[in-house]
Amino acid sequence: MVRLFNPFGKSVMARRHLDDCECIPLSIPKKRKLRPQTPGKLSQFLACPVEIQLSVLAFLSNGDLVALSLANKHLANIIQPFLHKEVDASCPTHCNKREPNPLVLVVRTLLARPDLAQAVQHLRFDGYDFPTRKTDVIPTTRLTRLTRKYKGKAMELIRASGLEDAKGWAKSFRRGQVDSIVALLVALTPRVRTIYLGEDFSVELRYLPLLFEPRRSTASDTSSLHKFEHLREVTVHNHAATYYHTRFDFNNVFQSFLHLHMLQSLCISGSYPEESRPVVVGKKLENLIRLDLKRIGEAELEQILSLAPNLTSLAYIYTWNFKAEDSSTQPLTLNLSTLRNSLESHRLKLKWLELIAIDNTKILMQNALWPLLLQGSSLKLHDFSNLRILFIPWIFLNGPSYGTHTSPLRYVIPKSVVLLSLTDDLHRQPYWNWKIEDMKQMVTDYLRYVKGADTALAALYMLGPLFGEAWTAKESFATRKLCRSAGVRFMAVKMTVAENKESREVDERYRRYGKDRRGASNEVNPISRVKMKEAWEDRASAKRAATIDKIPPEWRLSSADLKRAYGQRDITGPFIEQFLCKETVSITSLKTVDVLNAVSEQELTTTKVVRAFCQRAAVAHQINNCLHEILFDQAFGRAQYLDDYFTKHGKTLGPLHGLPISLKDQFHVKDVDTTMGYVGWIGGNLGIDSDKSHKVESQIVTELLSLGAVLYCKTSLPQTLLFGETKNNIIGQTLNPINQNLSCGGSSGGEAALMALGGSSVGVGTDIGGSLRIPAGFCGIFSIKPTSNRLSYRDVANTNPGQDTYRSTIGFMGTSIDALEVVFRAVLRTEPWLNDPAVVPIPFRKEIMESYRRRADDKGNAKFGERPLKMGVLWCDGMAGLHPPVLRGLKTVVEALKKAGHKGGFLSADGAHDIHQHLGLSGESLISDLRDGLKLKSPTELLKYQGLTIQGLGYERQYSDYWNSTADLDGQIVDAVLMPVAPHAAVVPGKFYHGAYTDAMNLTNYTVVVVPTIRADKKVDVFDKGYKPLGEMDRKNWEAYDADAYDGAPVGVQVVGRKFEEEKCLAIGRIVYAVVKNAIETACIPFWENDTSIFDN
Structure with missing residues (x-):
């Protein structure tokens, strides 16, 4: 967080860069300092003198400043820097002699920091509509706080420009005329992409047009002036001003913008009728696709349109601003x-x-x-x-x-x-x-x-x-x-x-x-x-087509095959493998560890492995809709590089050499889109059009590549991420490939679906409320949700990144427990805390993992002489009872552990009242319909948000105390807690009603490993007609149960540890899976009645 102030008005320097924080909105107080009193409003609490607001610019690192807005609005209206990377500075309607003008302060900062000037991409000017001045007076401002040093730098830049009227520009600047300062700011920002002049910016533009003219200079060397190669959008709204001197000279101002050949959007007004002049037709604007014109005659319009052959959007307002009377x-x-x-x-x-x-x-x-x-x-x-x-x-x-x-x-x-x-x-x-x-x-x-x-x-x-x-x-x-x-x-x-x-x-x-x-x-x-609907439909359709086009023709399925897949209940295993060659089936059936061993021992080349997984992923997407981005070409090139490296050096690049890894579409990969389910993000990876787009790489991606991994696809996720299913407006819905009547879960649902289809053996996802665990449980695979800040979240796209109550974390999904362990261990080997200070410096602790693995044999049985595991069991959270398959699955685990010699204790719940008290802290609402749950609301005030956060921390402490109390009977604290992933198995789409079983672990920030257990069986998992719902939500949950629809759905169980106990949870998860697997293989799974006395010792 950038701290610029404290409640008593004393300024503090910025502590971190904007890249690592959410910028707090600021406002300009009427007085220079705040009185030491309890603030009644958020704006009062956040207020600070204007010079402090602008001083933050001097402490930004290169690249942090990407937008400069000089608006006649308080900074409470600034922006969301974590999404748009913008910085606003506010300008008052007029400046007195004592108050420094923000416009001048920004000029001073950019003159002092050319690196910041290079980073500015958006210029916005507003707020100089002085109602008290005479109409024939050019607006000026005092150059307060601009020392002789900076004035000299400004004059040197103006003189070096070589413009024909450079002397007039310099003279105007010395007088503090606003139009000359605006021109100077534009000249200082060579990478500017958009220029906006608001309606209140009633300033005559005299020197700015000179910068755009192709023959603007009389000097032989004009290297000091940039040529606006990056300028894409110009918007001029100050044609609404009523002052005579602000009326546009059509020939000198409007046509100056027509020389900007890289321009894509132009929104501007023409002249008043008495000033109208013919358009001088120049070079065609091939890149111009949007025009918004006002007060342009139809004959002039025809000439302008002739300059824009690729125009797709035109807004044309004919009339002038006459007075009707x-x-x-x-x-x-x-x-x-x-x-x-x-x-x-x-x-x-x-x-x-x-x-x-x-x-x-x-x-x-x-x-x-x-x-x-x-x-x-x-x-x-x-x-x-x-x-x-x-x-x-x-x-x-x-x-x-x-x-x-x-x-x-x-x-x-x-x-x-x-x-x-x-x-x-x-x-x-x-x-x-x-x-x-x-x-x-x-x-x-x-x-x-x-x-x-x-x-x-x-x-x-x-x-x-x-x-x-x-x-x-x-x-x-x-x-x-x-x-x-x-x-x-x-x-x-x-x-x-x-x-x-x-x-x-x-x-x-x-x-x-x-x-x-x-x-x-x-x-x-x-x-x-x-209008937005029309826009996204076209873009989404084009994106879907572009994704399919990246699949090699020989891997594409016929329409008949696609239709057959659409009507199939289970498209995993034999169904998908009929479209694959034997070699592809053989390679993609290998476990993660086997793939790594085969490559390192030269039994398989990386190229063969990558090609096999790419082919299976391509078929999986066609029948299941599980991919957002296809990176096959990059993957083939990477595989060849790794094979060449092995041949040249005789060793692997790293512990993940040649391993194909899939990514959830939150992670930035260079030259690849990151849409995160938003149509508006198509074509970029920051949600905005900037020079950084496609150049950012998430730290976890950098680490995986340094370890020798191959990235070959990015998987689907739900819009907003805050949903237990996978559905967005780009690709539609991703269903469960094991049972296409059901959901694959969310938000890492595409990852889970791809793994269920064999298109990936290990992948990277995120979890903010069950996003790794729910899909794993629904699709019958493994996952680990570490404690937040165990792995680096740097440069990863996210929803609500400014809140820290429900902490999102990076984790892994895999088809085996070994896959999770191998990748987790390898990533920690890169020491991510060196590049991301938010990461807690804890290396992989092999000794902890081994200490727990020693307590059981390969089948999970407790070893003689070792302390058996003590497991807590949460059968119900008091809000939603478990569907028959989930109850049977949890009882299967409990009985298998008991027979293996382990012990445990029943844990009670408080009806989830404390949990649900905090579910709204991040803006997430646990109901099925996102439109109702995520309606736009006024932002939570800072003091209220702090209070809610404190309550959340209090709940975390209470839960920790309760965990410690499990030692009261026998002196041994439970090693881990077993609990359902959800009250149901893989759910029917649209009927995910209750997420507290996973949400609570994000609130407490505990480590969780998900292990698959059984599958629903309609012959066994019958509906209990005598069940009495615990409440209205539970009634809806029980009415949604359909034994026929749920038949064959996987059931997973959560193995919950405390903070930073990832190694322990992986070891216990391995034991839990071993005892369940052994119980299934020996066919000793009884059907339990509703008996909550199990494990009560």
């Missing part, structure tokens, strides 16, 4: 035919088209005329065959009135449109002659056509004051009923276009930064939701 204003004329011709060249590429005639909300809500005339015929867009989003005024499509020449909507709207929004922004005009009944009838006819036609329409919105009042409640109900039958969402709302755009911007701030919605309704803007 000004009767002397000359009307504007928009020629629709010219507009249609301008769009023609892009009709097969545009996916998003937003046309707005009037965006002034105040005018639209008044009985005032807007001076806008229309010419030309209405627009016909039916041949825009790739258009998905369409915002358009009704009159643009249908003309000024209903008549014989009016075309039905189905002839003017493309079939490809997913979201259609029709606006009434010209309904006040005298040429508007539409009757509302005619409009309703056209809409109804169109919806009936959609119902029976092959169209993509998902939502139809009627926006504006006229449309919002047109539909009565009865008519609205009938229209919605028709829409439901057509699969279309319908809304007629009074919201104007401008209000809709503002709401969408609020939604975006809320989605990206978690900021307050500032009085907006609790529901997210429905139009934003449908």
